Amino acid sequence: MRSHCLALALAASAALLATPTLADVATARQQVEAGQLDAAEATLRTHLAEQPADSEALFLLARVHAWQGQPEQALPLYDRLLRDEPENADYLLGQGQALLWAGRPQAALQPLERAATIAPDYAEVQQVIQQARAALTSPVTATAPIASAPAQRRHELEISARQDWLDNGFDDWRSQRLDYTSTQPEGLGWYGALLREQRFGEWDEGVEAGAVIPLDENWTLQPEVGYQPSPYFLPEWHADLRLQRRLPAGFLGAASVRRTEYETTRVDRLALAAERYWGAWRAGYTLNITDVANAGTPIGHDLALDYFYDGLSYAGLRLTAGEEEAVEEQRLITSDVRAVSLQGRHWLDSRWALTWELGHHEQGDYYTRRWLQLGLRHAF
Incomplete structure (x- = not known):
């Protein structure tokens, strides 16, 4: 009985410790949906100070940087994520979008084409590939989904x-x-x-x-x-x-x-x-x-x-x-x-x-x- 109570106490403690972690990422998502990108960045930075290896939080922070018009700040985060998961199509798509919004459409094609090979039916990957090629082959433009990134002409x-x-x-x-x-x-x-x-x-x-x-x-x-x-x-x-x-x-x-x-x-x-x-x-x-x-x-x-x-x-x-x-x-x-x-x-x-x-x-x-x-x- 005593050991059973101890197990319950440990489980409750773990749940209490995990709850803020989950809540931080969920709160950041809600802030993104409300357009509060600066608040979402602050929430994620606080969370990552305690959980620096949380790939879900790193991925969301990278996208927040890109949506804030700071794609160059997102790129080191994508490099870090892809070192651990080089075949993750979502990370490759995010890296390609950040490169495109940073005014580097030719560089963007490399991760995007890798993502297309890994996930050939990923519609958003095909769309961003199209945008990157159009940005270089003709004066056709692409637009970021939430906030435009200042891109080099x-x-x-x-x-x-x-x-x-x-x-x-x-x-x-x-x-x-x-x-x-x-x-x-x-x-x-x-x-x-x-x-x-x-x-x-x-x-x-x-x-x-x-x-x-x-x-x-x-x-x-x-x-x-x-x-x-x-x-x-x-x-x-x-x-x-x-x-x-x-x-x-x-x-x-x-x-x-x-x-x-x-x-x-x-x-x-x-x-x-x-x-x-x-x-x-x-x-x-x-x-x-x-x-x-x-x-x-x-x-x-x-x-x-x-x-x-x-x-x-x-x-x-x-x-x-x-x-x-x-x-x-x-x-x-x-x-x-x-x-x-x-x-x-x-x-x-x-x-x-x-x-x-x-x-x-x-x-x-x-x-x-x-x-x-x-x-x-x-x-x-």
Whole structure:
């Protein structure tokens, strides 16, 4: 009897000692749900001073730091957690999010892709991978779930040259571009380009500019304009407006309207697009419905498939079929098209990348065109 009472006393003492521990973490969760992040941080720090090895409290504190806009403070905690559990997909996801919100999307891809391998059906992992790739491949932004983290702005500059070879007696084409993009995972993105092209023995020069405006964590608006001051074969100007929606399970949906004004005609286009990101892959389809003034309504289809490797490097396939308008000297024509191309971007290190594209295009019975484009990209 005496030993039984002693056992009960010890169990009661243990329960009393455990209760504050459980209560501290539960209290911190309630404070997070109420948006009291500073209070949650204080609660967790007090608890961890007594229980420094509590992985549940460390994980919650790491997320609190990220939600407070302090992702750099979260990263040492994730390193500590992953030393003990390197295959924990939740920890890898949290580390990837913190790196993304710290303005390091390329570094974020490493833990995120590991998490995707460990838990291929983890929808949030796929979503954050999509955000990290988008933050580097185009000026599309991502938003943190509770509080935006101040992220470093990334700038990229690319110079490229392209050569097109045409048959049926058409002169070959040449073009050069200087592209600039500025992206930030939590903010406004913008981009621009200077371009010059040679066709039919004439050179045209122009400029392009656009922005990507995050409306909330799922919607983005992308306006774009282009202008050629004295065009011979390029349009005088174009204006494009794209609305994009992030969807569950790695899907994206988008619609855009575009007007292109030539000296002798006008072209309006509606494009409806869908994309899916999963693992190291991205697939996309676009339906183009074009209204050419006094020349009909051609419809075209574009398919895209990309494979990402070694972080942000990728190789992709593009297919085009249907009808399309084209400029022959100063005359706009519409014809059946078939096109296939391969393209990619290979990062030599965190700052320098090579870009490439080669393709084959059949413009009805008018000509067959083959091309090669090479570029050098620098991030700063």
